[in-house]
Amino acid sequence: MHIPAARTAQHHAVRAIAARGLTHPLTQALLAAAVLTAAAAWEAGHRVTDIHPPLARRGQS
Numbered sequence: 024m025h026i027p028a029a030r031t032a033q034h035h036a037v038r039a040i041a042a043r044g045l046t047h048p049l050t051q052a053l054l055a056a057a058v059l060t061a062a063a064a065w066e067a068g069h070r071v072t073d074i075h076p077p078l079a080r081r082g083q084s
Contacts, residue, residue, distance in 0.1 A: 025064035032057040
């Protein structure tokens with residue numbers, strides 16, 4: 024459950040950065056949400072490579 028939520032939050036934040044810029048309030052809120060979900064995934068025992076697999080593994084997870 025943590026991994027899909029962390030990926031989704033990060034994708035939303037990246038899209039907001041591209042569309043609105045880094046300093047927009049919505050972007051800031053989405054970045055905060057991405058940080059919190061990534062921290063929750065980490066605390067649940069997941070590692071960065073679980074959220075962002077190496078390029079060779081992408082598409083296989």
